[in-house]
Amino acid sequence: MMGRRGVLISSASTVLFIVLVGVVIALSPGASIVRERFFDWEHLKNSLLGSSTTPSVLEAFVLNIKIFTIAEAFILVIALGIALIRAVPGPVFFPLRMVAIVYTDIFRGIPLILVLYMIGFGVPGLGLQFLSSRSDVTYGIIALVLVYSAYVAEVYRAGIDSVHQSQIAAARSLGLSRWKAMRYVVLPQAVRRVIPPLLNDFIGLQKDTALVSVLGSVEAARAAQIYAAEQFNYASYVVAAVLFVLITIPLARFTDHLIVRDRNRRQAGATT
């Protein structure tokens, strides 16, 4: 814990650091150009709120949030399913495990942008009635879910593996079935342990929603690009960047909060 002195020193050094960075930027030869191209107040405002000829980055950003939220819900469930399939023991279930392994290997290996192209441009070409006439956003979400589920399944699996065998032995010795031991004893501990890497992946996912724009959807990054092309000014990129950062920070702090809360609840007043 930082004392008052610690807080004072850290604030002072932070201020000094920011001032130094500011001075270096202000004194650099291209300082005025940087200010004009990236931080011009009018451009910042216009790109954020939009104008008659350019889209609003803020409005477009709502689409990112929508994509992120829907994709995340699917990923959490599908990835858990894959991780559980990989944890099913016994030779009978080998084919099932094999499918899960092949799935994670493939979708962790292919760059997201290629999956986006294949789903977004390939599936409509298949001419399947149910699947082939969806919106770009839907294809984008499907691609994100396919790729991220593979990653998140591995995160879950690491969590499941990290729960000590003795916990399973204790649960089974009480007469709990394999599945109930997994559900009540292993999974709750596993999920708690993987919350930080899980949320880390979701921060990645939030950013990767920008890639859905390659299928034509106008989300924040695409809107910023349109603005820049129209106005020859990059303030729109700064606006989009700030928006992305603004939603990842609460997620990061929320992660920290969850970790601390869990630790406190279990250990408050512990005498070792």
Added chain:
Amino acid sequence: MTAERILEVAGVHKSFDKNKVLDGVDLDLDRHEVVCLIGASGSGKSTLLRCINLLERVDEGDIRFEGASIAREVKDVDRLRSRIGMVFQAFNLFPHMNVMHNITLGPEEALGLDRREAKERAEALLERFGLSDKSEEYPDRLSGGQQQRVAIVRALAMRPQMLLLDEVTSALDPELVAEVLTLIRELAEEGMTMLIATHEMGFAKDIAHRVAFLDAGKILEEGPPAKIFEEPENERTRRFLQRIIAAGRL
């Protein structure tokens, strides 16, 4: 008095890879009997207990529980395990559940009791063993002795026919051993059938109806504690006990 045989272990062999841990173990247990397994670390005590609870499968030999063979074909492993309680050296409480939930999980999920019944059962046991004030605590907040007592209560909440105790005081600080041994002694007095792997020779001498000395995967000698501790027949038993006495543990 005709004793009812509850457990028969006959010629049990168990290897891990090339390492032979159990090399033909024979051991019987009557209902209400307390048998202590003694022997050096690595002599196979834990493995024998784990085999009886089917946490390990035996390679050869047979184990019969309440008359039925359990070593090979068991239709309902979970039901069998719910009738045999097991307490571990490292407690193995569930760290994400409070004491109450640790105890009610088995009765609710394995025995199908409803929450209220399971809770009443747990409360009665906690009350009896002076742990009522701990029911909302998480395991991390308890001392080792308290954790192990909770682990025993957790096993008892299943109302098992027999308890297997695997060096339950070995992970405890010396000053915490007594509270756990006292609890076990109470259970013995009540007639709980127990098979206890232990390094606490004084305790074994005191509580056991029979003591079995396990060495290199075989039971070399068994009998009433007075005989095993005072006049051991086997040379290896004698040497083992001499080392224990030299270490001041008897």
